[in-house]
Amino acid sequence: MAIGDEEVDWAALVLRVRDHQDRAAFAVLFRHFAPRVKGFLMKSGAGDTLAEECAQDVMATLWQKAHLFDPTRASVATWVFTIARNRRIDALRKARRPEPEDLPWGPEPEPDQDAAMALQEDTMRLGKALAQLPEKQRALIERAYYGDLSHSEIAEETGLPLGTIKSRIRLALDRLRHHMS
């Protein structure tokens, strides 16, 4: 019986890649995310060949940077999105992208399980809320992320329900700062 995507614990699979270089776990991640990354890049204006190549690179980056994934601050889909976005900037705009200062890891090697679980749930709720937005508004948001809108074309009030997930990430950052000090 096929498992519905919603029941797969993607974060656990990335941690298996991180801790055991688990190839089977990686293959599951590849089958799910690579076609989506490719679809995303094609919607962003890449041709089939370039999108295929970049999707492969994004998955290679996931394999190589699994140790940098923090499940208390981002879902796997979010993390994959940031890798794909950076690859797109590199491929289509050939531009540098300044990144915020890295936050050093706290002394605790294991992310807080409950915090990671709560973040995943908030992310899922955000996805459902997005799906329920009026079609016109949702299309505008998608276009912004596909790179079709400039910042001045993005509405000042996005109407996105981001308060919960923002507070969750803020808590994770506070914990990290606490461990660091």
Added chain:
Amino acid sequence: MTMIRHHLPDALLMGYAAGTLPEAFNLVVATHVSLSDEARARLGAFEAVGGSVIDDADAAEMASGSLDRMMARLDMLPQANARAPLAGDAIYPAPLLDYMTRGLKWQSVGRGVKQAILKTDGAASARLIRIPGGQAMPDHGHKGTELTLVLQGAFMDGNRRYARGDVDVATEETEHTPMAEAGVECICLAASDAPLKFHGLLPRLAQPFFKI
């Protein structure tokens, strides 16, 4: 972390999350986020929207044999080392220092105000500005959008005070004369997506020359 009172507008954080801002604006956002966990969390929320968009994206079929080629490639991929985080200093956060290390040329633009252009490509330009305490920025209006992020000291714009980490967003309609607070020199990172229009004679002559 710095207590921030004037935050970046949502449209700019969303643009940064989506990866569609010009490089000079990206630099301001990355520097601001380095100074504010609140901004970092808001950015994380906008990136989560991107995660949802990619999760719902119409999947495009991968080429046949794609997974096999990927698996064969894995053994040849070096594990990326956790980068030693590039540290900022007391004034300049890491992403900005990164740009400054590629050569910084301070030029005088009058009234004791100095600026240094940072090399970015695209449709916007970025520069560092140093304003002596108590001095006004040259009077200017804008086309497009101008972002000014305070790194040291503070300035007043109208009755609003901007200190370290705060961002002043000026648009086409804004005619303003930011005034550095008395005391320590005010250092700002500014980016604009159109040349500024100065009103005084000298600054106007200097403008094409200094690329501002």
